[in-house]
Amino acid sequence: xxxxxxxxxxxxxxxxxxxxxxQVEDLKVTFPTEDGPITAVSGLSYSVEKGKTxxxxxxSGSGKSVSSMAVMGLHDAKSARISGSIRVGxxxxxxxxxxxxxxxxxxxxxxxxxxxxxxxxxxYKIGAQLEExxxxxxxxxxxxxxxxKAIEMLDRVGIPQPDRRxxxxxxxxSGGMRQRAMIAMGLINDPSLLIADEPTTALDVTxxxxxxxxxxxxxxxxxxxxxxxxxxxxxxxEMADDVLVMYAGRCVEYGSxxxxxxxxxxPYTWGLLSSVPDVTASTDARLIPIPGNxxxxxxxxxxxxxxxxxxxxxxxPGDLCRTTLPELLPxxxxxxxxxxxxxxxxxxxxxxxxxxxxxxxxxxxxx
Amino acid sequence: MTQDPNxxxxxxxxxxxxxxxxxxxxxxxxxxxxxxxTHEVGIDNLDFAAxxxxxxxxxxxxxxxxxxxxxxxxxxxFPVKSSGVVxxxxxxxxxxxxxxxxxxxxxxxxxxxxxxxxxxxxxRLITRLYxxxxxxxxxxxxxxxxxxxxxxxxxxxxxxxxxxxPYTSLNPRHTVGTIVGAPLEVHKIVPKNKVLPRVxxxxxxxxxxxxxxxxxxxxxxxxxxxxxxxxxxxTLNPKLLVADEPVSALDVSIQAQVINLLxxxxxxFEVAFLFIAHDLAIVRHFCPEIAVMYLGxxxxxxxxDTIYNHPHHPYTQALLSAVPDVKQAAVGGRRERIRLExxxxxxxxxxxxxxxxxRCQFAQEICAKVEPPLLQIGKRHKAACHFxxxxxxxxATPVTTQLLGVDDQGSPVPGATPTNTQLTIPGYExxxxxxxxxxxxxx
Numbered sequence: 001x002x003x004x005x006x007x008x009x010x011x012x013x014x015x016x017x018x019x020x021x022x023q024v025e026d027l028k029v030t031f032p033t034e035d036g037p038i039t040a041v042s043g044l045s046y047s048v049e050k051g052k053t054x055x056x057x058x059x060s061g062s063g064k065s066v067s068s069m070a071v072m073g074l075h076d077a078k079s080a081r082i083s084g085s086i087r088v089g090x091x092x093x094x095x096x097x098x099x100x101x102x103x104x105x106x107x108x109x110x111x112x113x114x115x116x117x118x119x120x121x122x123x124y125k126i127g128a129q130l131e132e133x134x135x136x137x138x139x140x141x142x143x144x145x146x147x148x149k150a151i152e153m154l155d156r157v158g159i160p161q162p163d164r165r166x167x168x169x170x171x172x173x174s175g176g177m178r179q180r181a182m183i184a185m186g187l188i189n190d191p192s193l194l195i196a197d198e199p200t201t202a203l204d205v206t207x208x209x210x211x212x213x214x215x216x217x218x219x220x221x222x223x224x225x226x227x228x229x230x231x232x233x234x235x236x237x238e239m240a241d242d243v244l245v246m247y248a249g250r251c252v253e254y255g256s257x258x259x260x261x262x263x264x265x266x267p268y269t270w271g272l273l274s275s276v277p278d279v280t281a282s283t284d285a286r287l288i289p290i291p292g293n294x295x296x297x298x299x300x301x302x303x304x305x306x307x308x309x310x311x312x313x314x315x316x317p318g319d320l321c322r323t324t325l326p327e328l329l330p331x332x333x334x335x336x337x338x339x340x341x342x343x344x345x346x347x348x349x350x351x352x353x354x355x356x357x358x359x360x361x362x363x364x365x366x367x
Numbered sequence: 368m369t370q371d372p373n374x375x376x377x378x379x380x381x382x383x384x385x386x387x388x389x390x391x392x393x394x395x396x397x398x399x400x401x402x403x404x405t406h407e408v409g410i411d412n413l414d415f416a417a418x419x420x421x422x423x424x425x426x427x428x429x430x431x432x433x434x435x436x437x438x439x440x441x442x443x444x445f446p447v448k449s450s451g452v453v454x455x456x457x458x459x460x461x462x463x464x465x466x467x468x469x470x471x472x473x474x475x476x477x478x479x480x481x482x483x484x485x486x487x488x489x490x491r492l493i494t495r496l497y498x499x500x501x502x503x504x505x506x507x508x509x510x511x512x513x514x515x516x517x518x519x520x521x522x523x524x525x526x527x528x529x530x531x532x533p534y535t536s537l538n539p540r541h542t543v544g545t546i547v548g549a550p551l552e553v554h555k556i557v558p559k560n561k562v563l564p565r566v567x568x569x570x571x572x573x574x575x576x577x578x579x580x581x582x583x584x585x586x587x588x589x590x591x592x593x594x595x596x597x598x599x600x601x602t603l604n605p606k607l608l609v610a611d612e613p614v615s616a617l618d619v620s621i622q623a624q625v626i627n628l629l630x631x632x633x634x635x636f637e638v639a640f641l642f643i644a645h646d647l648a649i650v651r652h653f654c655p656e657i658a659v660m661y662l663g664x665x666x667x668x669x670x671x672d673t674i675y676n677h678p679h680h681p682y683t684q685a686l687l688s689a690v691p692d693v694k695q696a697a698v699g700g701r702r703e704r705i706r707l708e709x710x711x712x713x714x715x716x717x718x719x720x721x722x723x724x725x726r727c728q729f730a731q732e733i734c735a736k737v738e739p740p741l742l743q744i745g746k747r748h749k750a751a752c753h754f755x756x757x758x759x760x761x762x763a764t765p766v767t768t769q770l771l772g773v774d775d776q777g778s779p780v781p782g783a784t785p786t787n788t789q790l791t792i793p794g795y796e797x798x799x800x801x802x803x804x805x806x807x808x809x810x
Contacts, residue, residue: 234691
């Protein structure tokens with residue numbers, strides 16, 4: 001594999017700043033509809049440093065894709081109301097004009113979508129689509145440079161015979177190769193922030209492992225900040241440094257991957273952990289679903305948005321869960337682990353009640 | 368609405384589960400009870416202990432169950448036509464190429480593999496949505512592979528299918544009542560005025576409100592739609608359900624609800640399942656017995672413990688090592704894995720000998736020359752590999768040479784007679800080939 005000459009670094013355009021590369025504060029995204037406004041994301045704050053990976057988990061409709069599309073500036077300004085602050089490499093993105101946004105998008109930040117076949121244009125050759133992404137941000141580059149760069153990138157993401165495959169159409173690629181081509185397109189301008197929206201959901205486990213390996217290798221090489229959106233907690237466990245759990249448009253738990261998956265303090269996270277079986281778990285482990293369905297964002301539940309499905313709200317005194325939205329407060333384990341729950345000692349509930357049912361083999365270890 | 372999720376369901380197994388195919392006429396109860404939604408965890412009753420009680424542990428294997436379906440050397444070749452006016456057949460996609468297995472009565476067998484390995488085709492062959500090219504599928508003393516469509520019709524009651532995508536498998540212009548009741552009208556089992564009560568009863572069984580029979584599919588969520596698909600499959604009291612990726616289109620929290628529902632149904636009505644999925648963790652939970660497919664062949668088949676803890680085929684080992692593990696969070700970083708390079712080869716022109724050899728790190732000369740037989744190497748364990756062994760303990764010389772009458776390079780040994788006696792049966796023999804001693808041993 002050839003190494004890519006770092007001729008035009010995108011870091012020059014977005015001046016080096018102290019602290020996290022991406023900083024989202026109090027983000028709120030509202031879509032006006034005929035039935036009234038839908039608040040898809042509210043009060044969301046997180047940050048990602050260069051070289052780190054943030055995993056965002058949640059069910060469909062929890063706002064995980066909406067929030068990252070806001071970061072990319074992909075919402076139509078006419079139909080989406082965005083408030084709060086999103087700073088990418090020191091540049092405020094909320095309210096940024098389309099022309100300046102375009103200079104950032106695809107250059108210092110890029111996105112990989114779930115369905116590679118739908119995200120690639122069926123009518124143009126893979127090479128032409130890669131070249132376009134390069135030429136848009138490198139006006140001085142010639143077509144020949146762009147083609148060389150496209151072949152280099154295809155080689156870098158592990159596509160065999162890149163000089164020949166560059167002239168293929170998307171339908172001639174297999175699912176895994178398409179995903180690789182899209183990663184190549186996302187990384188062609190060495191972005192400092194890469195958002196991967198369910199990058200492996202449609203792929204087989206063996207291909208998924210290849211793509212995740214590739215993402216990790218590339219992250220190490222380019223030192224980029226990565227946001228990986230997925231519902232697969234296994235992927236989160238192996239890829240992410242920090243995890244953000246979203247429910248009904250809000251962050252309900254946020255912390256390091258180890259904290260969230262080993263000592264979660266929010267019943268929704270427990271539900272997610274208990275509703276997926278594990279290939280190495282004891283066969284006595286029960287599969288406990290989260291009752292009910294995700295709420296409608298048109299009429300979100302009062303108080304804690306999870307209370308209608310929460311099986312632990314009886315342990316909270318009074319009507320607190322139904323009436324008051326819990327603050328995002330530090331958990332018992334430390335200030336870096338935030339949770340949104342009224343339970344007094346959630347970790348104790350998790351260890352004594354939930355864990356024995358979902359992972360009987362783990363109970364002894366954690367005590 | 369008050370309900371106890373633990374309450375015994377009002378639908379008695381004798382009423383719905385008894386299969387009256389032999390009796391000619393089915394007695395289907397018409398009483399719709401008011402305690403609906405017994406399988407859906409009640410929203411009003413949010414007590415963790417009760418909800419947990421409702422969740423199921425992994426299904427267990429009944430080793431003595433008789434086979435309800437015996438698949439022997441099943442083949443499906445799709446012709447590849449040339450372009451032009453005269454469309455000659457220029458090749459075949461060998462989607463399923465000689466697979467054999469048994470589905471135990473009231474049990475379940477899982478079929479896993481990468482996309483394109485032929486697992487969905489197998490499901491469609493068993494439901495006879497395709498007519499197989501060769502082989503047999505014995506079900507209730509009849510060979511499903513050889514029946515004509517009209518002879519097949521009465522048997523379709525007993526073999527039903529649950530589809531992957533609940534959004535495309537339900538007709539958007541039919542009400543739920545029409546969708547679920549359609550099999551009853553097709554098979555003319557109950558008089559017209561008895562169809563609705565039966566539909567309502569089924570909606571109850573799958574945890575939907577029976578009063579919603581006149582709604583359209585678009586009024587339901589993904590999980591609820593999949594329940595409608597399950598209700599439709601249950602309408603005729605099948606003995607065998609082919610579930611083709613029944614939960615992969617659903618959200619994680621909903622997946623668990625549907626898996627628990629399928630386990631309830633299996634326990635209540637003694638339905639056997641052929642469970643097709645690519646999610647190895649779900650299959651492990653639902654199926655006590657698993658077959659791993661690669662490019663149209665079963666490469667390894669065995670009980671849960673063997674396949675997941677002591678896999679002997681390099682492909683199974685690679686597949687398992689690729690599954691991301693939640694428990695890895697406690698350690699941090701990625702797990703060591705066996706990297707499989709490249710993609711699955713084309714089934715039009717599969718590799719000679721062992722089909723996995725092009726991606727296998729243990730492949731040697733013999734693998735290209737001789738196809739490894741699906742050899743029984745344990746009490747309930749078969750693997751098709753010349754170098755079958757646990758991870759890190761693959762033998763240096765082929766284990767199959769004596770049986771196949773070949774030398775270590777795969778060339779035939781003059782005068783040697785292959786002993787192929789136990790290589791092709793669908794079930795398990797009492798004796799098997801011991802890898803250490805290279806002798807046939809028994810329990």
